[in-house]
Structures are given as C-alpha cells and as structure tokens.
Amino acid sequence: MLQFFHEIIALANPLDLGVMAIAVIVGIIFGALPGLTATLAVALLSTVTFGLPVDIAMTALIGSYVGAIYGPSHASILLGIPGSAAGAATALDGYQLAKQGRAGEAISIATAASAMGTIIGLIALIALSPILIELSLQFTSAEFFLLALFGVLICGSLTAPDMPVKGWIAGVLGLLVASIGMETIQGFPRFTFGLTELAGGIDIVPVILGGFAIPQVMRVLRDQKEKADAVKSVTNLRPKWRELWRRKFAIGRAGLMGVGVGVIPGVGEDIAAWASYDAAKKADADPESFGTGNLSGVVASETANNACIGGAIIPVLALGIPGSPPAAMLLGALNLHGVRPGPMLSFEFPNFIAEMAAMLFWAAIGIFIFGIMMARVSGLVLRLPVSVLMPIVVFLAVLGSWALGLSIFNIYMMMCFGLVVYLLEEIGYPVAPMVIGVLLGTMADVSLRRALLGSNGSIEPFVNRPVSLVLIGLIILSLCLQSLAVRRAIGRSWDWVFGALKPAKKPS
C-alpha cells in the first residue's frame, strides 16, 4: 500500500502525466466514437508504443484503456447510441436525461461514477493480485482448462439476447476457430488446407477487430436513417456530490460487481455494466423509473464498467490470462515488453502492481478532468456524419490487423470474420462468446491434453485438486442456474432462509 502512494508520487512528473493526459484523451475519443472500442484503442496504442520503455508504454495503454471505457458514456448520453458495448447500459437512462435537458448533469455524474469505479478497481487490484499470484502456483494445466471452459460458458450465458444456448453455440464456434493451425502437443496441422498462413493459427487481433468493428460499421451504416439527433445543449456540468453521496452503497455494489465480472476470464466491461444495471434496477425502490431517466441507472453502469478494468488486470498479472478483451491486448503488450506475469513478477519487476495501480489512479483523475472538459466538444465530434466516421473505423481496423504481423492475410481474415459475425448477430448469436472462445480456445484445448499427457491418460488431476474442484463446482452451478426449475428452487430456499431470519431480527 505504501508502495502505491510512492508510485503515485513517482508518476507525478511532466513526462508521465503528459503521456497519461494524451492517452486518456485518445481513449475518450475512441470510446465516444461509435465503432471504436477500448480493445481497438489499446491494440493500436500497443503497436505505437512498442519502441518506448515499458513504464511509459504501460502508462499510455492504461490511460487509453480507462479513457475508452469511460468515453462511450458521452455518446450514450448525448446521442443515445453507445460508443461501444461497454456504455450500452448507460444509454438507457442517460439519453432520456439528455432529452429532458439534463445532459450536463448526466455526464458529470457519469464521469464522477467512472472515476470512482476506477478507484474501486485499483483498490481491488492492490488487494487481490498478491493473493491470486500466491494462488497461481495451484494452477496447473487441469485448472487452466476448467477456467477457460468456465469463461466461455459464463460469457455465453450472460451475453445471449434470448437463450443461453445461443451464447454457448457462439462460444463453441470460437473454440473451433481457435483449433485452426498447428496444435502444439503433437504438431499436427488442423484445418489449415495446406496454407502456410493458417499453420501458425489464427491471430487474435484481426478476430477482435473483425468481430467488433466490422459488424458495428455495417449496422451503423444500415440504420443510418434511424440515427437520433445529438443533444446539443450541455449545461450544468458541476458534479452534484450530494447525489453521489446518496448513492454510496449503490456505487459500492456496482464497483464490487464490476471487479467480480472483471476477474472472470473473458467477460468484460459491457457485461459488468449490464449486470450492475440489472442489479441496481432490482434493488431500487422504484424499478419502473429505470429507463425513463434515472441517475441511479447511469451511476450503476458507469461505476461497474470502470471498476471492471482493475478486476480484469488482476488475472493478467497473476495468471497471464486476460479478464476482458482489452485486457487481452494489454497482456499482449506486456509480453512484447518482456514482462512475465505470475510468481516471477515480484522478482523481475518488484513494484509492477503498485505501478499499475498508480497509473489507474492518475487515469481516474484524467477522465474526471478531461471528461468534463470534453463534454461540450464531444457533442460536436459526435455530430460528424457516419459516412465520414465509419470509413475511418474500417481504415483503422485494416491498419490494426496488418500492423502486428505485417501480413495481408490477416486483413482478409478480419474481413471474413467481420462478415460472419455480422450474419450471426443478425440471427441472435452474440459475438462476445465467440471472440472469447477464440481467445481461450487454445488454452482449453492444449491444457486439457497436456494434463492428460502428464497423468498418462488418467482424469485424476481434474478431480483431486482443490482449485479444480472449485472450478468444476462453479461450472455446474452456472449451468444449473440456466434451468428455470433450479432457479425457482433457489428462490424458494432463499425466501425460506430470509423469511426465517426477518422476524427474528425485528425485535432487536
């Protein structure tokens, strides 16, 4: 903890703060523009900052990450169109508020909530990372397999719009895509059709860019006529601290949910925001007011999606697996700079966790200052016609796919993937589990077979270790929760337990 304050002061120099300021502004712009996502911001910046020292590069990446998760709130509130999925929940109430002429109020409270969410995330990062790093020595191939499976399953059930099985199908499709290429246990080429480019497997960056950018562009261009007018008047930007203080418990709950969702591999900021919005609505005395312009809805989703960042970085540093798609890009950048997550981190980079936390702290300050400053400007930017904006997005997606491996093939890949994802989304299959499937697929596949190889074919390592048993329990639980009968049974026992407690509590 002391280290953390030390690092905050160490970062307070013109160079680091300057880089942070630029990165936060770039992040906010990326987040605010529909189609540009946090993943894209971190991906593009990691290629730009490659030549810089690791701490400057990380400052830039963290700044853009935090900025780009916060940025969508501007578009959500002013335009009613979320800048990216992470801000979609904010649009429900934020845009209603803006139409009532309270855009400034909504933006200021969203900004304050985002900054606070980031702080909750960084506290979790400091508190939980060392514990998980200690625990990481309990993670062998068997646990990595189960963790990957859990990530794909839970992402599938949380993101599917109508039925969880569609999410799982999308997840399995992602796993199939991940199996393309030379597998690393026996060196057998799978689904390569004799193409050299496919032998090395599918690169993750084109998949992310294709999956998230291209379908978004197609949808925005298709629905152009439906585009609502941007709200022009932004007044009264001073944060209302009393409104925030009234919601201190709601902020705490949203923050913890954000961190929790962040830690789970693969599930990211968008799900954190939705889950938290949903919880806030259920817990509120007046659930009907949600969706008609309730500040609580804005606070819930904006706190959670920013708290998710700290949570998503925890498994990156402890286990080397990403907690969300932008965190996957962050992990890639760490690898590029030779930072090895896990038990060796504290030896090779003793202050790394404190340093990351301090960067998050300055990023939180950054979105608070620049967020409010840019509120009026972003209204102008957002009114750029989509026919200008969307080609830029496609250009960046093409550039981003090409830049990492300098391979034209990746551009074709990105385009194909984007087209397939667009079609899938049109018939109700979510993209997130598919991308998560690609992200975690190799890990699931190779870990499973490696665990079996090590035990000479016995399934013992999956059932006689504490961590793997816990993970199996979680998987079974998450599957059971999809069944209506189980949920009803849990609801009944919940009522029964609390029904028994309530009368006993009253006299005291």
Add this chain to the structure above:
Amino acid sequence: MFFTESLKKAIVIASAVLVSNAAFAQDFPSRPIDASVWASAGGGTDTTNRYLAEAMQKHLGGKINVSNRTGGGGGIAMNHVWNQPHDGHTWLGASEAMQIVKGMGFHKTGTADWRWYMVAGAPGVISVRPDSKFKTVDDLIEAARADPKSVRIGHCAIGCVWHMRAIALGQAADVDLNYIPFDGTNPAHMAGLTGEVDAVVSGIAEQAEFLKAGKLRPLGMIEMEPYDFDGLGVIPAAGIKYPKIQDIPAVQWLGMAIPADTPADVIALIDAAFVKSMDDPKIQALAKERQFNLYGQYGEEAEASLLAMEKAMSWKLFDLGVATISPDTLGIERP
C-alpha cells in the same frame, strides 16, 4: 541516322546497366536494409537482431530496419525474404527454428539455401523445484528407469531446441521420459514451479532469473561442459556420464541469414561488418546480460554445423511422427 540514334541509346542503356552493376558493391547498401525477424517482438531472436542491426549499421553505413513477420513456424518471414531480390537488402532474423522449417514443410528452402550468421546462444540446463527429491541428473534418470514415463519433463513447443536437448538426454541415458510440451519456455518454467512437471529443460539464459531467485534448482547442463553460474557455483555437465547427448547436435543460436545466392561482393561486405559487429560493446553487453555464449560463426563454418543440426532435428521429428514428409524426399539424408 536512325540506326545511330538507336545504337546510341543501346550503348547508353548498356553502359548504365554495367555501371550500376559495377557500382553495386560499392553502393551497398543503396537503400535501408529490411531485417524480418520470424519470431515475435521481445524474445531472444528479436532482441538479438535489434542489437545486431544497431551494431552492423555502424559498419555497413545506412539504416537497418528490424520488423517482425511472425507465423507459420518461420515460413512467413522466410517466404517474404526469399521473394525479395537476393541483393543483400533483405535479411531474415533467424534462429535454430530455421533448421526444421524444410523438414516440417513450413518453407521450400532449407539450411543449404541460406548463408547463416550465428551471433549467440545459451547452453541447455535441466532444473527442478527446490524441494524436489531429485538431487542430481542421475537421481532423475534412475527414477525413470525404475518406472518408465513417470518422470515428466517440461519444455517449449514440440520440435523446439529444448525439446531436442531433453530427448538427447533421455536417449543418451536410454530411459523413457514423459516429454510435456508447453507453448513456450516461460509456461514450461511455470509448470516446473507448480509441480505439474518434475523437471524443466531450457536455456540457462531464460532460466537465469528463476535460478537466482531460488525458484528452480539446477540439476545439470545437457551439454558436454559444466557451467559456472554467478553466485550458484558450477553446474555439472550431464554429458560427462552420458556422452551420447552429442548424437542430437541441436543447440540454441540466434542471428540472421541472407539467401546463399546473394552476389559475392555484397556477401564480402556483410561478412566483414558481421565480424566487426561481434566486438561491438552492445553485443558483448547483451551476451553478458542474457548469459549467452557468443558464437560469431558465419558462412561455411556455420553452414557445416547447421546442416548437421538440420539432419538430426528433421529426422528426429519424422521418427516422432511430428513431421509427416520423409526428410529423404526433401534431400535431407539420415545422419
């Protein structure tokens, strides 16, 4: 009149071509050199090539740009360099992985088609968790002899140089070890820490931090010579008792390559710059920091040892069923 005009033109063109050819070697490099590293940024191959580029551009004049063209087990970078003019302006950032490229079918060219410049590499070491019951390499070998396949050895991806060193040990001691491949050396080290594998084989350079931190304990070098590790003392050589480890002459090396049919005068310039670069303080510092042995081999000398390595590794991979094409049909004889 017409005839003389066109004759004049022809002469001008011909002399221009001649001049440009003659001026070729003197002008080399006439544009920035593009070095394509087959491995991703940040690893040993990449770092070595970036240091080498800095050192060599001092002696060659001009600029050397290093980029990473990853994928296809090195085939993508090799294909790119091979398809450029063979004029010395396009280099391949290479490593020992290039010696299995032909056997695995990643690229049509093999060791004989390139001219190799070997900068440095690290010797292989086998290590265990500090609380492991194995105190020496012999302990481990005897345990495997008593119960075949019970001793799990972790190493980098299948066919990589440390996989080859691990096989070399198992084969030389004539025991059945359980070889567990990981995606890279670092995950293999992690598996060594968690106890998922009983021992890890990797380069002393990559393992250095783990050894210094006391997270791994070295059993022995899978080499013929012991290694004096700063602060840990001398790590004994397994090759003294099991000299047959030399049967698989796979060693780690990092460096670069150009097509072998590059013009001779350009080769002479690159050779000279390479020799001078090996004394460059930055290269020396890299070797010290990363615990590399400096090789400084190039040309015929490098080719002889790499051809032997290509034969040994290609056939081993074919025998293991990893490579599906018989190296015979590719012109790689059985060693």
